[in-house]
Amino acid sequence: MAKSKITRPKAASNASKTLRNKNTGSKSKTAAGSALSQTKAPKRVTSDKAASAASKVLRDGRTSKQSKSGAGSALSQKPSSKKKK
DSSP: OOOOOOHHHHHHEEEEEEEEHOOOOOOHHHHHHHHHHSSSSOOOOOOOOHHHHHHHHHOOOTTHHHHHHHHHHHHHOOOOOOOOE
16 A cells, blocks of 8 residues: 655745756656655655665765655655555
């Protein structure tokens, strides 16, 4: 079942700025695109590829706060990988 989370306006704005910046790397743009696509869609979830990119963006020290904001939003909307017993 999908989490009922959406990207908040501030994170969506940061994700939009990340996508428009020509100097932004592909991993940041992947994570930002995922976050932006979930702005008003609570049933959408982050894909494995976007979650991996978001994780790398958050760990990279050279990444801007705007990119990290979008990446954090995307990662928070990834379904849990823990299996229930």
